[in-house]
Structure formats: C-alpha cells, structure tokens
Amino acid sequence: MKPIALCIVGCGAVVADLHMPVVEILRRKGAVRVVALVDNQKKNAARFLKKFPGATVFEKLSEALAAEPIGLTFIASPPGLHAEHALAALASGSHVLVEKPMVTNSADAQRLAEATKAAGRITAVGLPRRYYPHVAEVSDLISKGDFGSNITFRYREGGTFGWPVASDAVFKRERSGGGVLMDKGVHALDVLEQLFGDVRVLRCRDDALRGGVECGATLDLKYPNAQGELHLSWDQPLNNGIWIFGEKCEVYLGLDVIHTYRRREPGGQWSVRAARKAWPNSLQPNGPLKTPSDYYQCIALQWWGALRAIVLGEKPAVDAERAGQVIKAIETAYSKSEPMPLPWLTAIEQENSVQSHWRTAA
Amino acid sequence: MAHRNRTGEFGSITLEDCGVKRVALIGSGGFVGARILEMDKLGAQGFHGIEWVPVIRQFRGLGRVSKLGIRDYRMGDLSKPESLENALKGCSAAVNLTMGDDTRILTDVQNLHRACVHAKVETLIHLSSAEVFGRCDTPGLGDDSPWKKDHWMLYARAKGEAEDWLRTVENGSGPTIVVLRPGLIWGPRSGWLAEPAQAIHDGTAYYIDGGKWACNLCFVDNLALSLAEIVQHPVGGFYNIGDVDRPTWREFYQELGQVLGRDVSKLTDFPESAYRPGWKDRVAGLARSPLAKSIKKRMQNQTKAAMKFWLIEKFGGGSMHLPGPSLSRGSWWARTVRYHLPIEKLSRNYPNIKLLTFKQAMARSAEWLTFSGFHER
Structure with a gap:
C-alpha cells in the first residue's frame, strides 16, 4: 500500500x-x-x-x-x-x-x-479515551446487564491546568468556546456516552465570572438507563475517577491507570480486575490487537x-456526528448554567461570586 | 463587590493619590497567587487599597484564574531580567511567589531585586520557606537563626542562599525587603489536604512515631491576608509565618478523619527509623541535579515525549493489587519535623494581621473536601 x-x-x-x-x-x-x-x-x-x-x-x-x-x-x-x-x-x-x-x-x-x-x-x-480498556470493558458489562437497573454514577476530574499553551486564546470564551467544560468536559462526556448512550443535560453550574471562562463546572446528567453527576476542574484536585453504582455491583475506574478497574458486589470488598479490551495497531485486516496501558x-x-x-x-x-452530540450537550449546559456553589469561601466571597457570574452579570 | 480605584476613573489623579498601592504579584498563576486574586476579585476583607497586578511567566499560568476574566495581566520571567521592566512598571511593591527552578532561585531573586531598584519599587516581599530550617531540630529557632546549610534538598539550600544574598542588600538604597518563611501552605484546593484525604481513603495513610511530630501549617488565607497587610505597612525583615495553632500530625489527621467520616486512630504507624535514604534517593537526587535539569531543559518536548512513549511500550503494565502505605523521603521528612517555628516576630511587627484559627481553617477546608468528593469512596 x-x-x-x-x-x-x-x-x-x-x-x-x-x-x-x-x-x-x-x-x-x-x-x-x-x-x-x-x-x-x-x-x-x-x-x-x-x-x-x-x-x-x-x-x-x-x-x-x-x-x-x-x-x-x-x-x-x-x-x-x-x-x-x-x-x-x-x-x-x-x-x-x-x-x-x-x-x-x-x-x-x-x-x-x-x-x-x-x-x-x-x-x-x-x-x-475511546481506547481506554477499562471504559470499554465496563461499557460491555453495562450492556450485558451486570449492574442491574437504577444505575447511578459520579465522574470527577480535577487538576491544575498544565498545557504549555502558546497564547491566552484558550482562556477567552470568544476564541475557545468555554473553559474546562470545552476541554476536559469533551473527553468526559464522550466517555459517558460510550458507557451510557445519549445524554440529556438536566443542570449545569459553573464558576466563571463576567469576562472569564469556567475553571470548575458540575453537570447533572441523565441517560436512558443511568443518571449522575459530572464534576470538572482546572484549578484544583478533586477525588478523581468514575464510580458506577448498580443494584448488582459497583465499579471504580481511575483516570490514570486505564487497564485495571476496581469492582465490588454489595457489601463486599474491592478487588482489582484487569481490562483486556484490545484494538488493531496495524493496517492488516486481521492483524494483531493491542491492549493499551497508557x-x-x-x-x-x-x-x-x-x-x-x-x-x-x-x-x-x-465520527463527526457522534462528536457533535457532545458539543450539543456542552452548548445546552452553557445555556442553562447557574452559579456554582463555592461553600468553602467566606460569605461575602460566595455572594459576590453569585452576583458576578457570567450569566447573571450579563 | 470591592471597588478598586483605577487611574482611568479619576482622570489625572494617580492611584497613589487615592491611597491605592499597585502591587506586582509575580507567580500569580500558582496556588497562593490564584487565591489572592480570587479574594481580591470577590471582595474579601483586608484587600482594600491594593491593586494586584498579575505577573505570569507562561500563558498556562492563567488556567487557575481563568474564571476571573483577568485581561490586564503582564508577562514576566525572573530568569529574563529584560521581561521584568514592564512587569514592574508603576508598581510600588512586588511579591515573589514563584517556585521556579531550584537551580535558579538565587539568580532569580537577584534579577528581581535589580529590576525593583530600576523600577523604583519600594517594597520587595520574597516568599522563602520554613524548609530552610530542615526538621527544626532545636527548640527556639528564631526568625534570624542560621539556616541548615547541609540540607539534603537543593530547593531548601537555594532558598537559604537567596535569603543570605537578600541580607547583604537589605540595608542598601533599594526596596524595603520582607522575607517570609511559610511552612506547609494548606487549605481548600491544596495538595496538603487532597493527598492525605486520598491516602486515608486508599488505606495508604500512615503515622510516623504515632504522629507526634510538629505539623508546621500555614493556611493559605492567613498567608494572603498577611501579604495584604505587609504590602500596606511594610516593616523590613525576615519572618517565619504560620498558623497560630500548632497541631501535631496526629491532630491534623484526626481532624481530616472526622471530616471524611473515617477512623484514623489505627493507621499504620512507622517508627522514624523505618526509612533511611538509599539508592532510590541517590537516583532521584541525580535526576534533580543541575546537570540533569539542564539536559532535560535542552531536550525538545518531542524527544521527551518519544522517550516516555518508548518506556511505556517497553515497561508498561501496572499492579493488580490494592496499594498499601509506603514511605518516601519527602513525606517521611515532613512528618518528622521536631518543633513548630516561632511566629512572634511577625505578630509583633504586624499586630493588625488577623489569622484564622486551626478550627476555622479546618471548617473551611471541610467544606472544600466535601465539595470535591473526598468524603466519598
């Protein structure tokens, strides 16, 4: 070829x-x-x-x-x-x-x-992240009904923004479209789509003030067979990971270690499971498959x-259609956005963060 | 909302005429700098009469403060003296919060001092570190006691050398020099909360000698409020700075355990002797050496990424077991600090600084830990 x-x-x-x-x-x-x-x-x-x-x-x-x-x-x-x-x-x-x-x-x-x-x-x-073995494997488990019904989840991803960007464009709404939601949020919503299907954004809260883009955001999300919360941050660590709870079992997927996950049955102990999902890494039609670990x-x-x-x-x-669904969800989130509670701040700071929120102030 | 008086709003009247001090906040994209800018923007008490000018070295420094909508920041790099001229222009004070490269701490401070002299900055506040005293092995270490010259951390030695150099110029014709030595800067968003909380959940948390040694804490808002007061009424000198209350590590973990709803009374307890520096520390030391850093700096990102990629391909994999407690030199060292540093000199010279108590600071931290999900597992 x-x-x-x-x-x-x-x-x-x-x-x-x-x-x-x-x-x-x-x-x-x-x-x-x-x-x-x-x-x-x-x-x-x-x-x-x-x-x-x-x-x-x-x-x-x-x-x-x-x-x-x-x-x-x-x-x-x-x-x-x-x-x-x-x-x-x-x-x-x-x-x-x-x-x-x-x-x-x-x-x-x-x-x-x-x-x-x-x-x-x-x-x-x-x-x-479509190639994260643990996400792909848990997605299969969900499809097979391993979790039972009434699935809930929590997805948290926080850390200090570290990309060596060449300009301040990424921090200007008119250039980037938004903050952490447009950055980490795109990945997170895509992973959740892989796990649970089409999303409906019920509620969005973010911390951007007038003229800024959000460092933090929380979204309440609903899927055909699951619902839960997504919490993202650019300015602080969070208790990172994806927790999925069902009637029959719960799992924890780390965001750094991608080829194992933890699972426990109700009342049981956590155990570490290997994720063995693999994808082709050549152009041969029936070539070798690879399980990525990083x-x-x-x-x-x-x-x-x-x-x-x-x-x-x-x-x-x-593909473009699939990725478009995520962009649409983010757009919906921004259109609904409310001030995010920041309960550790002083009372006056909390009040001012609400008053100066980008949507309130605008 | 706090209102800052800006020159533009008063025609030809200057900020100084209005009693407003313009202060260059160098390293404002870091944990402390971002908190100061947030407090200022959100009208925290104690910040009136100061216009903070954010100074960043790289654009990514704006990430932590992107929500604030800051557009009037300045670029400045302590290793490039020419970049500091514009960064300090019109400022009556400069606060150096940078962590920087350990091998450049002294020259960075020298560059900053020269730039302050050139820009007629009246006050230079430099953040050193309580680490210069190592584990504070003797009681009664004063604010002007000699620092630990044989410290194993290059960072601590470099901070100490920078202090020595600042002492040589403190009585010169340049700016009034204020040096602050905080201990472990903690509070909402800090690693000193997130990491222990994570460890408690993961079962990797531990005590050394029952957690009886000193936990030299400095709550981030206490540091921010102190800086605001020092900017307004500078009294030159070298100061230890920290929280009024003096918890042990066990007390710190007990408070965290309460917030997280976890019993921390039976954590793994290592004797101090359980850790001794070995070959891994020597390798880590070599990796931090000026030569290694200089090679790394010269290496293109592309090459670094290719090397990382190769290493993962070659040695990728991971543990199939839940982790347990393990000692590292840094955490062992921090947890065996003998004495709390005295902070009386600061409170004597700055009687108006109102510090939050440990209980108040922990209450705020508890709110953050809960918000960030650390109470759940």
Missing part, C-alpha cells in the same frame, strides 16, 4: 508532545508520509522538518491543499478554527482527523457532519483507527 499523504495543521504543544512520536512510528511503518506542515508561525512547523524532511512548511492550509493531493489532514489548530480547516480539507478531497473539541458550537458540528457525508470522506475525532498508546490506536477507516472502510471510533 502507498503511504497516505499526511498534512498536519497546527504544530503546537499538543502535536509535539502527543502526536509526533506516533506519526514518526506510522511513517516508519510505511502507513503515512508527512507532506505538509501548516502553522501561522512557520517556526513552529519548521522544527519538525528534521524528522520529516520530505514535508513542506506552509502558513495557511489553503496553500498546502493547493500544493499537492492530501490523503489525510490532521487538524490541531486552535478549536475556534477547527470547523474552517476541516471543511476546507474535506472540500479538497482529503479525509480528516480533528483534535477535540471537534468544533466549538453545534451549528459547525452539523455543517461538518453534512460536509463529511457529501464528500464521501471520513471525519474522525481525536478522543483517545494515554500515549491510546493516541497511537486512535491514529490506527483513523487510518483503518480510510484504508479498510471501518467505522472510526468517533
């Missing part, structure tokens, strides 16, 4: 830290050849030329698409530009792999889903998944 011509759009921290080591492996295995590196700051793109000497650096995606046929466009530009870049790539006949969040509003999500269909191409979305390996499987969708016609783990 001829290597797929790959164009990478946006050559910042995410690409350097998470994707380039994988792309290098894909190149060595003959699956891709990097032909174009696009970044409005050329030096960001040029730093990868040593690894991919056959590539050309461009400031604009349109220049790259005009220069030579592109088989796959990987979009890791700022989220506010994802829609524009993905639509341009599809229009040129390229398949698309786009980093999360796929886009920043549901209108763009719909446009992208429609454009994908019209072009007869693949739009795969970068949500590597986020990096999930990124690699995500790439293989996108390439297999192009070459073998398999369905990508998350």
Whole structure:
C-alpha cells in the first residue's frame, strides 16, 4: 500500500508532545508520509522538518491543499478554527482527523457532519479515551446487564491546568468556546456516552465570572438507563475517577491507570480486575490487537483507527456526528448554567461570586 | 463587590493619590497567587487599597484564574531580567511567589531585586520557606537563626542562599525587603489536604512515631491576608509565618478523619527509623541535579515525549493489587519535623494581621473536601 499523504495543521504543544512520536512510528511503518506542515508561525512547523524532511512548511492550509493531493489532514489548530480547516480539507478531497473539541458550537458540528457525508470522506475525532480498556470493558458489562437497573454514577476530574499553551486564546470564551467544560468536559462526556448512550443535560453550574471562562463546572446528567453527576476542574484536585453504582455491583475506574478497574458486589470488598479490551495497531485486516496501558498508546490506536477507516472502510471510533452530540450537550449546559456553589469561601466571597457570574452579570 | 480605584476613573489623579498601592504579584498563576486574586476579585476583607497586578511567566499560568476574566495581566520571567521592566512598571511593591527552578532561585531573586531598584519599587516581599530550617531540630529557632546549610534538598539550600544574598542588600538604597518563611501552605484546593484525604481513603495513610511530630501549617488565607497587610505597612525583615495553632500530625489527621467520616486512630504507624535514604534517593537526587535539569531543559518536548512513549511500550503494565502505605523521603521528612517555628516576630511587627484559627481553617477546608468528593469512596 502507498503511504497516505499526511498534512498536519497546527504544530503546537499538543502535536509535539502527543502526536509526533506516533506519526514518526506510522511513517516508519510505511502507513503515512508527512507532506505538509501548516502553522501561522512557520517556526513552529519548521522544527519538525528534521524528522520529516520530505514535508513542506506552509502558513495557511489553503496553500498546502493547493500544493499537492492530501490523503489525510490532521487538524490541531486552535478549536475556534477547527470547523474552517476541516471543511476546507474535506472540500479538497482529503479525509480528516480533528483534535477535540471537534468544533466549538453545534451549528459547525452539523455543517461538518453534512460536509463529511457529501464528500464521501471520513471525519474522525481525536478522543483517545475511546481506547481506554477499562471504559470499554465496563461499557460491555453495562450492556450485558451486570449492574442491574437504577444505575447511578459520579465522574470527577480535577487538576491544575498544565498545557504549555502558546497564547491566552484558550482562556477567552470568544476564541475557545468555554473553559474546562470545552476541554476536559469533551473527553468526559464522550466517555459517558460510550458507557451510557445519549445524554440529556438536566443542570449545569459553573464558576466563571463576567469576562472569564469556567475553571470548575458540575453537570447533572441523565441517560436512558443511568443518571449522575459530572464534576470538572482546572484549578484544583478533586477525588478523581468514575464510580458506577448498580443494584448488582459497583465499579471504580481511575483516570490514570486505564487497564485495571476496581469492582465490588454489595457489601463486599474491592478487588482489582484487569481490562483486556484490545484494538488493531496495524493496517492488516486481521492483524494483531493491542491492549493499551497508557494515554500515549491510546493516541497511537486512535491514529490506527483513523487510518483503518480510510484504508479498510471501518467505522472510526468517533465520527463527526457522534462528536457533535457532545458539543450539543456542552452548548445546552452553557445555556442553562447557574452559579456554582463555592461553600468553602467566606460569605461575602460566595455572594459576590453569585452576583458576578457570567450569566447573571450579563 | 470591592471597588478598586483605577487611574482611568479619576482622570489625572494617580492611584497613589487615592491611597491605592499597585502591587506586582509575580507567580500569580500558582496556588497562593490564584487565591489572592480570587479574594481580591470577590471582595474579601483586608484587600482594600491594593491593586494586584498579575505577573505570569507562561500563558498556562492563567488556567487557575481563568474564571476571573483577568485581561490586564503582564508577562514576566525572573530568569529574563529584560521581561521584568514592564512587569514592574508603576508598581510600588512586588511579591515573589514563584517556585521556579531550584537551580535558579538565587539568580532569580537577584534579577528581581535589580529590576525593583530600576523600577523604583519600594517594597520587595520574597516568599522563602520554613524548609530552610530542615526538621527544626532545636527548640527556639528564631526568625534570624542560621539556616541548615547541609540540607539534603537543593530547593531548601537555594532558598537559604537567596535569603543570605537578600541580607547583604537589605540595608542598601533599594526596596524595603520582607522575607517570609511559610511552612506547609494548606487549605481548600491544596495538595496538603487532597493527598492525605486520598491516602486515608486508599488505606495508604500512615503515622510516623504515632504522629507526634510538629505539623508546621500555614493556611493559605492567613498567608494572603498577611501579604495584604505587609504590602500596606511594610516593616523590613525576615519572618517565619504560620498558623497560630500548632497541631501535631496526629491532630491534623484526626481532624481530616472526622471530616471524611473515617477512623484514623489505627493507621499504620512507622517508627522514624523505618526509612533511611538509599539508592532510590541517590537516583532521584541525580535526576534533580543541575546537570540533569539542564539536559532535560535542552531536550525538545518531542524527544521527551518519544522517550516516555518508548518506556511505556517497553515497561508498561501496572499492579493488580490494592496499594498499601509506603514511605518516601519527602513525606517521611515532613512528618518528622521536631518543633513548630516561632511566629512572634511577625505578630509583633504586624499586630493588625488577623489569622484564622486551626478550627476555622479546618471548617473551611471541610467544606472544600466535601465539595470535591473526598468524603466519598
């Protein structure tokens, strides 16, 4: 098979830290050849030329698409530009792999889903937690009825924002679409969709003041057979993890260790279980499968998944339509958002945080 | 809501004319800085008359304060003196909250001091650390006692050296210098609450010698309120700073246990002798050495990521067992501190600082622990 011509759009921290080591492996295995590196700051793109000497650096995606046929466009530009870049790539006949969040509003999500269909191409979305073995395995358990009925859950994910972002765009609502909900929330809602199906947002509370984007948010969520709470933070640790409670058993899924989970029956002790779910990590139709044990390996499987969708016609783990559901849920959450209680603050601080909440104040 | 007077609102009248001090908060994206900005924005008492100017080194420093909608921040890097000129412009005081690179603590302080002199900043408040005294092996360590020169932590030695250098310039023509040495800065959102709470739940929490040694705590709001008072009425000098109450580790854990609804009376109890530095510490020490740090700094992110990827591919895997208590050098060290540091000098020179008691601070912390789900398992 001829290597797929790959164009990478946006050559910042995410690409350097998470994707380039994988792309290098894909190149060595003959699956891709990097032909174009696009970044409005050329030096960001040029730093990868040593690894991919056959590539050309461009400031604009349109220049790259005009220069030579592109088989796959990987979009890791700022989220506010994802829609524009993905639509341009599809229009040129390229398949698309786009980093999360796929886009920043549901209108763009719909446009992208429609454009994908019209072009007869693949739009795969970068949500590597789809390859967390423990999530996939527990999802199967839920489907098989292992939990019984009346499933409830709590999903908490908190920690200090640590991405070495190149600008303050991610902290401006007009550029990023929102704060932690648009960042960690996209992953979390996708995981919950994998576990429980289509979501309905019952309530959203966040801590953003006028002019800011939320560091923290809590969502009350309802699914066909489950309901629970999602709690996210950019500015503090939380008791992180996913707890799922059913009549027959409960499980705890950590967010760092992804190939084991804890399970206990009512009144019993916790035990550690191995998750053995595996995915293909080659382009061979019946090739070997791999159980990832780390986020990096999930990124690699995500790439293989996108390439297999192009070459073998398999369905990508998350397509534009599926990712659009998450964007729609976030949009609904923002439209309903109320001030988040911050009970550890002083009384006057609590009162002012309510008065200055971005939706109240606006 | 607290209202700050800004120059723009009063035409040609300056902030100083209105009795407002403009203070550069260097390292404002950290735990303490973010809390100060939050208290200020939300009108906490004790913050009137100060305009805090957030100074960050990298954009990610805005993550912790993104909810506040701060747009008028400044970029400044203590290792790049030229960047400090704009960061300090028009400020009458500068507060250095940066953690920084251990190998650069001294030069960073020197750079900051020079920039303060150049920008005519009147007061420089530098956050050192109680760690300079190590485990406080002798009672009655004063605010001006010599620091522990043979400390095993590079961080502590560097903080001590920075203090020594500041003493050489404190009587010069530059800014009034105030050095504060907090102990373990704790409170809502801090690791000193989250980690023990997690450990209690996981069954990995432990005491050393029954938890009888000193827990040198400094509640984050107590530090923030002290800084606000010091900015307003600076009295130069070197000060230990901490909470008024002096709990032991056992008392700290007992309070946490109550909040979490867990019995902590029967935690694993290690004797102090259970831990002795070994080869792992030597390896860790090498990894923290200036040479290793310099190599790491020069290495491209891409290379670091590729190495990490390779290591995971090669040695990936994980335990199939529930974890148990295990000692590390840092936690063993912190839990065997002999004495609480005296804080009388600070309260003598700053009688208006009103500190929250341990009970009050723990009540606020309990609210946070519950909100963050640490009471559940």
